[in-house]
Amino acid sequence: MSITTLPYYPKELSWLAFNQRVLQEAADKRNPxxxxxxxxxxxxxxxxxFYRVRVADVKRQIYIHLNDxxxxxxxxxxALMDKIQERVLVMTEEFERLHAEVVARLAKYHIYLITQNQLDEYQINWLQSYFQNKILRYIAPVLINNRVRLVERLNDAATYLFVAIRKAEKKTQYALLEVPTDYTSRFVQIPPQKSRKKKYIILLDDxxxxxxxxxxxxxxxxxxxxxxxxxxxxxxxYSINDEIDESYVEKMSESMKQRMIAEPVRFIYDGDMxxxxxxxxxxxxxxxxxxxLIAxxxxxxxxxxxxxxxxxxxYLENPLLPAINTRDFADYDTAFDAISQGDILLYYPYHRFLHLTEFVRQxxxxxxxKHIRLNIYRVANKSRIINSLIDAVNNGKQVTVVVELRARFDEQANIEWSKTxxxxxxxxxxxxxxxxVHSKLCVISREENGELIHYAHFGTGNFNEKTAKIYTDFSLFTRDQELALEAIEVFDFIQYPYRRFKFQHLQVSPINARTRLQMHIRQETQNAKEGIKAQILLKINNLVDIALIDDLYRASQAGVKVRAIVRGMCSLVPGIKGLSDNIHITSIVDRFLEHPRVMIFENSGDQKVFISSADWMTRNMDNRIEVGCPINDPVLKKRIVDILNIQFKxxxxxxxxxxxxxxxxxxxxxxxxxxxxxxIYHYLKALEDNR
Incomplete structure (x- = not known):
């Protein structure tokens, strides 16, 4: 097949396929x-x-092409937009069917999600009292008239009721009510009047x-x-106005206001309206x-x-998998003593995130x-890590933090954290x-015997205590000075981007990550042509970069065995004879969100293993600062390979x-x-138990 006619699956439709897998989990009767x-x-x-980002982008493209x-x-x-809307309508019907099925199934366990039309007199009286005492104080109707621009009043994150106020022989008035979920739970359990066996829950909307x-x-x-x-x-x-003489924080704050009045891309409403x-x-x-427009x-x-x-x-929810307190840290007085004994690899949420927060707290x-360097993309609302950084300043230490103000939907929080x-x-x-800046770096510089020694953390996920409980991610802690010094150079690159930097060990976007990955893929391709065993194992969130996909197609044509786990978007089309028949891709959706990025290259029997913050998307390779790190310890390399092999099975x-x-x-x-x-949990638990 000619390289100029290679097939690519549209990333927007692939994203919908991913969300269909999430819907499959709602349909899976094996799940609690x-x-x-x-x-x-x-x-x-x-x-x-999806609508705020992907569909909005497609809509902008239509207008740009028409304008040009x-x-x-x-x-x-x-035509792509039509396919998106067609698939969404089908998925919406499936969603509504599953919602009805799940609500009916809840009743089998004596949990009743009821509406206002199913209430008895006792429940009505209780709810009216509850409304008067707990809810009414948060309700502020917006009466819609010529002076009210409704489009500017709506918040994407809010739940709204649209009210028609009808009076005989008068024109109908309309009002907007925001359901106050910021102040009270959306789910209200009605106390039982008689049997305590039955549990009744009603939505705040009702x-x-x-x-x-x-x-x-x-x-x-x-x-x-x-x-x-x-x-x-x-x-x-949103756009940032570079012509106005104001601080970056002020510009970002103004840009957030743009989002509040941005163009609508989806309107979904009660079909009975x-x-x-x-x-x-x-x-x-x-x-x-x-x-x-979706009913x-x-x-x-x-x-x-x-x-x-x-x-x-x-038993109505998943049984807990207690996070592992690894002896790699627990057997030592300090995190620095532990890391000095050798590299440590954690895999959240199977391992305790506390090990990382302790690293910074200590x-x-x-x-x-003497110095703590860390970069922030998304952190928890009550971040222990940021509290520790402030404690470090109070203890007279130098602390440098890179805050990415453009972390999508976390912009305002990061602006506030930067000010704090x-x-x-x-x-x-x-x-x-x-x-x-999307890398997940922390470097702690410590004086030992008159010499400055650097301890580095390389991760695939954010420094976020909340998401670490539900996202799977790798963390590498190392005292390897070559890696740590290059991590410090990443911080220097962020501060002084006009300087030239060379990285021997790290894959750093946009400097060398793409070329390094292509080098490894092409080496596997060459090995296959020479009859040497060639294999690439990947675990990433998204695979949509065309140049990297083309390299994988060429590798497959040469005989390289490519196995990948792709959670989300995948534009590569596997299984095409003569092109991608050596490529096998699966996707796993389960109780935890699969989030790590891992690359394993056979390398003539001496496997090269990397973890990275970067997905295989053009934005991650060319328009972000990302860091990929080699895993050098043979034991840790084997552990990552074992984990991927478990997922392949x-x-x-x-x-x-x-x-x-x-x-x-x-x-x-x-x-x-x-x-x-x-x-994987049992595998990691056994490693601890058998030490």
Missing amino acids: IVERIRFLGIYSNNMDE KNLEAAEQTK IITLCLDRIFRGFIEFDQLEAYSFKMTRDAE PDDMLNFLRKQLSISSYDS SGPYRNFKDFIGFPNVGRA AAFDPSV MTDAGVKVLLGLPTLK DTIKARVIDAEQTNKYVRRGNRKKLRSQVE
């Missing part, structure tokens, strides 16, 4: 019922981001609808009130023909169901520590306006990525059932 309803919340949250009078490109992009008259009574005359839910999703993109209300909203919000069930912002409470027995007061740390005396670097949660991305489960045949995330 509470986990199934939480997967519906994850699906919904993912879909919100490139009609052919505009038609191709419109309580407000039940008590609508209490909101408007005495202020507006009405004969009838009608309320229906809706949600608008906006374009998440009357036509007059729907038409009024469409006009107010200027919904275009390129926006997705659905009565509830919006289903993402809150990620936190659906388990009010029943423990550095904050250790008299021998600056006020505390931390040297805060705000990254580069042209390159997003998954017969329960693995799906095959085929040419059409149909998400068929891997066939088990006569192999034993193996759920890789659970098996």
